[in-house]
Amino acid sequence: MASVNFKNIVKxxxxxxxxxxxxxxxxxxxxxxxxxxSGCGKTTLLRLLAGxxxxxxxxxxxxxxxxxxxPPSKREIAMVFQDYALYPHMTVRENMSFxxxxxxxxxxxxxxxxxxxxxxxxxxxxxxxxxxQLSGGQRQRVAIGRxxxxxxxxxxxxxxxxxxxxxLREEMRIEIxxxxxxxxxxxxxxxxxxxxxxxxAGRIVVMNxxxxxxxxxxxxVYRKPQNAFVAGFIGSPTMNFLKGKIKFExxxxxxxxxxxxxxxxxxxxxxxxxxxxxxxxxxxxPDDIVLDSAKIDHAHKLSAVVEVIELLGHRENIYLKMxxxxxxxxxxxxxxxxxNAKAEFSLNYKNIHIFDAxxxxxxxx
Amino acid sequence: xxxxxxxxILLHIGLICAALxxxxxxxxxxxxxxxxxDRIISTDLALIPDQATFLSYIKLLKETYFLRWLYNSLVxxxxxxxxxxxxxxxxxxAFSRFEFFGKRSAMIVLLATQMIPAGMLILPLFLMIMKLxxxxxxxxxxxxxxxxxxxxxxxxxxxYYDTIPKSLEEAAMVDGTGHIxxxxxxxxxxxxxxxxxxxxxxxxxxxxxxLVARVVLFSxxxxxxxLGLFELQGQFITQWGMFAAGSMLVTVPxxxxxxxxxxxxxxxxxxxxVKG
Numbered sequence: 001m002a003s004v005n006f007k008n009i010v011k012x013x014x015x016x017x018x019x020x021x022x023x024x025x026x027x028x029x030x031x032x033x034x035x036x037x038s039g040c041g042k043t044t045l046l047r048l049l050a051g052x053x054x055x056x057x058x059x060x061x062x063x064x065x066x067x068x069x070x071p072p073s074k075r076e077i078a079m080v081f082q083d084y085a086l087y088p089h090m091t092v093r094e095n096m097s098f099x100x101x102x103x104x105x106x107x108x109x110x111x112x113x114x115x116x117x118x119x120x121x122x123x124x125x126x127x128x129x130x131x132x133q134l135s136g137g138q139r140q141r142v143a144i145g146r147x148x149x150x151x152x153x154x155x156x157x158x159x160x161x162x163x164x165x166x167x168l169r170e171e172m173r174i175e176i177x178x179x180x181x182x183x184x185x186x187x188x189x190x191x192x193x194x195x196x197x198x199x200x201a202g203r204i205v206v207m208n209x210x211x212x213x214x215x216x217x218x219x220x221v222y223r224k225p226q227n228a229f230v231a232g233f234i235g236s237p238t239m240n241f242l243k244g245k246i247k248f249e250x251x252x253x254x255x256x257x258x259x260x261x262x263x264x265x266x267x268x269x270x271x272x273x274x275x276x277x278x279x280x281x282x283x284x285x286p287d288d289i290v291l292d293s294a295k296i297d298h299a300h301k302l303s304a305v306v307e308v309i310e311l312l313g314h315r316e317n318i319y320l321k322m323x324x325x326x327x328x329x330x331x332x333x334x335x336x337x338x339x340n341a342k343a344e345f346s347l348n349y350k351n352i353h354i355f356d357a358x359x360x361x362x363x364x365x
Numbered sequence: 366x367x368x369x370x371x372x373x374i375l376l377h378i379g380l381i382c383a384a385l386x387x388x389x390x391x392x393x394x395x396x397x398x399x400x401x402x403d404r405i406i407s408t409d410l411a412l413i414p415d416q417a418t419f420l421s422y423i424k425l426l427k428e429t430y431f432l433r434w435l436y437n438s439l440v441x442x443x444x445x446x447x448x449x450x451x452x453x454x455x456x457x458x459a460f461s462r463f464e465f466f467g468k469r470s471a472m473i474v475l476l477a478t479q480m481i482p483a484g485m486l487i488l489p490l491f492l493m494i495m496k497l498x499x500x501x502x503x504x505x506x507x508x509x510x511x512x513x514x515x516x517x518x519x520x521x522x523x524x525y526y527d528t529i530p531k532s533l534e535e536a537a538m539v540d541g542t543g544h545i546x547x548x549x550x551x552x553x554x555x556x557x558x559x560x561x562x563x564x565x566x567x568x569x570x571x572x573x574x575x576l577v578a579r580v581v582l583f584s585x586x587x588x589x590x591x592l593g594l595f596e597l598q599g600q601f602i603t604q605w606g607m608f609a610a611g612s613m614l615v616t617v618p619x620x621x622x623x624x625x626x627x628x629x630x631x632x633x634x635x636x637x638x639v640k641g
Contacts (some may be wrong), residue, residue, distance in 0.1 A: 052535050072542040085532035089554045098550075099540035300399075 002063035002153035003028045004049065004184055009058035011044055011210075019046050020210040022058070026203075029281035031180050031187045033201035035194055037233065040211040042190045046156050049188060050079050068362040073102075079156040083163065084139045086131040086360075092142050099150050110149075110150055117145040120182065121175075137168045144179070145314070157189040161196060173199060194234050198222065206230045223351070228360040231283045231353050237317060240289075240327045242282045243357060244276045245276035255282045255354075259323030263300035268352045269364045286317070288348035289329035291337070297346040306341045368448050376526075384439060398609035399421065405605045413466070420605030422614070433586055434593035438572060439618065441589060442504055443509040446567040452561055454556070458548055460519065461526035462534075472523075475516040483576060486513065491580045505581050506589075510571045517624030518563040525559035526552065561629040572615075590615050 004026040011019040021043045026032045034042040047053040049060055051072035060067050067075050078099075082305045086095050093114055100110045121141040131139055140160060147155055160168045160176075177200055180187060191197055197204050198218045199357045206221060206229075214226045224233035231239050244257030246264070253272035255262040262282065264272055290296050304320035304327065309334060318329045320343055329345065337343055354364040392412055396404065398415040407414070425431050459465070460472060490509050499505030529552060537547035553560070575591040582588055585596070592612045597604040 016425055048534075049541055052538070071543065072538045073543065077539065079536070079539045081532045081536060083530060083532055085530065085536035087533065087536070089551075098537075102541035102546075146536075150540075267456075 003062040004154055004188065005059075005064070006045070006049075006060040007061070009045070009048065009060065011048060011053065012056045018210050019048075022210070022212055024205060024212060024215065025188060026188060029184050029186060031189065031200060031202040032205060033189045033191060033197040033203070034205045034207060035191055035197040035233070036207035037110075040207040041308075042192075042207050043158055044263060045179065045188045045207070046079075046158050046188060048257045049075075049154070050077055068189055076153040077156055078150045078152035078154075079158065080140075080143045080160045082159040083130075084143040086139055086142055086146075088131050091121060091128050091130055092134070092145075095131070096127075096149050097144055099146070101291065106189055113149040113151075118146040118147065119180070121145045136164050137172060140164065141175070143174075148179075148183070153186065155183075155185055155187045157187065157191075157193050159188075160280050162191070162193070169196075170293070170300050174201060196234060198234070204234075206233060208233070216337050224362070225283075225353060226362050228281055228283065228355045230360075231355070234279055235285055237286050237330065239283045239285050241285075242325060242327075243279065245277060246272055247280055248276050249274070255280065257325075259325040260302055262302065262347065263297070263349075264352070264354075265349045268349045269354055271363060273279055275354075275356075275363065279358055280295050280322075280363065281355040281360065283353035283355065284327075284347050285351060286328045286330040288351040289327065289345050290348055291318070291331050291335070291343065291345050295346070296344060297349075301346050301361070303342060303344050305338050306337050306343050309337065309339060320345070329360075371488055372634050376472050394612050396630050397605055399594070400606060400611050402606060414503075419610075421604075421610040425607040425610045425614075429593065429597070430586060430588070431590070431593060431614075434588050434590040435505070435615070435618075437587060438589040438591075438615075439505045441510065442568055442571040442618075443567045444503070444507045445514070445571040445619075446564050448507065449511045449514050449567040450560060453522050454560060455548075457519045458552065462531070472520075475519055478516050485512070487580055487587035488539055488574060490577060494581055500581060501583050506578065509577050509581060510567075510574065514567045517566060520624055521563050521566070522556065522559050525556055529555055555560065559631040561626040565623060565626055569619055572619055585601045 004024075006022050006024040009019050009022040010017070021075055022041075022045060024032075024045075033047060033301055036042045046052060048055055049062075051067070051070060051074075057213075062075060062077070087098065090098065090145070096114045096117060097110045100113060115124075116126070118127055121144060123138070123141055123145055126138060126142070131142065134142065142358060143160070161172050164172060173196060176189075180200075189196075189200060201218050201221075203216065204218050204221045206217045208229050214230045216224075221230060221234050225234060228241065232241065240262065242257060242262075244258050244260075245263075246269075247254045247256045253264045253266075253269065253276070253365075255264055266272070269275075302322065304322035307321045307326065308321040309319070310317040314333055316331055316333050316335065318331050318335075318337060320327045320329055329343075331337070352364065353362065355361060357364050396414060398421050399419060400407065400421075401416050401418050401422065402414075404414065409415075413565060420530055441553075452535045494500055494509060496506040497505070499508065532553050533555070534544075534547040537551045538544070542550060568583075573591065575595075578589045578592050582592060583595075588596070592609065594608060594615075597608050597611070
């Protein structure tokens with residue numbers, strides 16, 4: 001296994017800047033998920049690491065060895081592609097042993113490794129089938145098997161679950177998590193699905209517009225998003241954002257706009273004084289909107305009208321309208337609220353996120 | 366009757382008519398080839414005529430250089446097909462996968478060459494082959510045939526390569542091959558349907574060619590079968606029996622090549638390689 005180091009990576013296609021000075025250190029045995037919307041440069045980053053694209057400037061190191069000029073075959077990496085990329089003219093066994101045959105491994109060793117991988121991935125009975133005879137999930141497992149047999153320094157996964165249906169995706173997600181526990185290898189995993197990122201990652205790297213927006217543990221990224229983009233991208237359902245100004249009134253600071261006046265206790269925004277009178281963005285996750293009347297801060301409660309309620313089974317999404325502002329709250333299923341009813345709520349002050357309106361950077365702890 | 370059944374019946378009537386149109390001339394030639402010498406120009410429509418005989422075949426094989434012509438044709442055609450497909454397969458790969466200066470123009474030029482009538486190329490080909498000192502040689506013929514069928518083969522193969530997902534080569538490269546290895550071990554085996562079509566096209570084009578052969582070859586022993594059979598046509602008399610027998614025999618190699626390659630002509634080999 002090995003560490004991976006991206007140093008000042010820039011990638012341009014003609015004049016289009018795809019990656020803008022990316023610096024990223026991935027430690028040995030780490031499971032890093034690179035997540036971001038389409039076109040953010042995450043797949044390009046992975047392809048640069050694999051050697052399938054050339055770097056415009058910067059260095060990539062695997063195990064502290066610069067690999068910029070090494071072809072993919074010499075980088076000792078294995079990659080699982082988004083579309084599986086199984087060789088259609090080869091059986092599952094041949095697909096899995098292809099790389100080992102190229103490296104002229106002895107037959108017994110090849111057979112041993114293929115068997116091991118097949119056992120881990122429950123592919124024993126499929127070894128003599130052709131890829132076209134397999135289901136989507138089985139193909140994905142073969143693609144992973146093809147990577148495992150090589151015992152590479154680094155595993156690269158390029159949106160491996162995006163072509164599977166929801167149920168299968170969940171199953172494969174668990175498989176991959178188990179696999180990581182067994183192999184304990186360095187994994188770089190690219191996805192646009194933040195649920196995958198949150199559940200699989202040891203560390204999440206959130207990217208947008210070719211720039212690393214935040215790099216931290218899943219909990220860090222969820223609880224303390226460093227900017228409004230990360231806050232909006234990570235978490236499902238998405239965070240509510242309100243634009244307004246910080247106002248000082250009667251010993252307290254408030255967030256105020258045309259639709260609402262929200263109390264801000266000192267611990268949630270110690271630097272409020274510095275921003276007094278300035279534009280900010282307030283972010284609050286749907287889970288942090290308190291609707292339970294027993295838990296509401298009655299002194300600073302807010303009121304809104306219920307617009308729509310979406311029942312999701314165990315809970316419901318409640319869309320509230322506060323003036324012109326729409327706010328999404330999450331409540332227990334079959335709660336007391338109904339459409340067009342008046343709802344009173346307050347915010348969980350511990351989990352308020354405040355961002356500078358211009359830079360969109362986090363300004364509260 | 367069900368709509369589907371009617372459709373099937375109509376379809377089969379159409380197919381049978383088409384098959385008859387194709388087979389009828391061939392059946393006439395076969396009949397002529399086994400007629401006795403005195404009944405060559407008969408209006409009898411029987412497929413197997415009275416007193417059918419293989420005399421025309423025997424005479425053709427014994428009294429002419431027919432086997433030699435067949436051999437010449439086979440050598441030239443096989444070499445042309447092999448060289449043509451080899452060059453086209455690599456050129457098409459470059460056109461399909463790499464970006465380089467003049468790529469688009471080159472593709473258009475290749476296509477444009479197909480629009481020039483073969484007759485117009487006779488003189489330049491003659492001059493080139495003469496200056497290369499390759500008149501009346503296999504090599505002269507092979508060069509002339511290979512270059513003329515190359516553009517079509519490149520277009521066919523490029524179109525096919527474009528449908529093969531790039532991730533397959535990338536997977537091969539990550540697995541340990543270079544570009545050439547990925548092409549050889551992954552792309553080529555997957556391209557057998559297109560390679561077969563290109564091979565078949567090259568084969569039939571070279572096998573049936575007359576005009577260029579007429580210009581390049583001048584000694585009777587070097588003739589291809591197209592020139593050879595033409596020799597049977599005299600100023601006052603044409604040996605129709607032998608002509609027909611020759612025509613029947615020369616269809617055999619093409620038929621064999623077609624039958625052999627037809628099993629590769631099925632598409633869908635890439636099914637299951639990628640998502641879906």
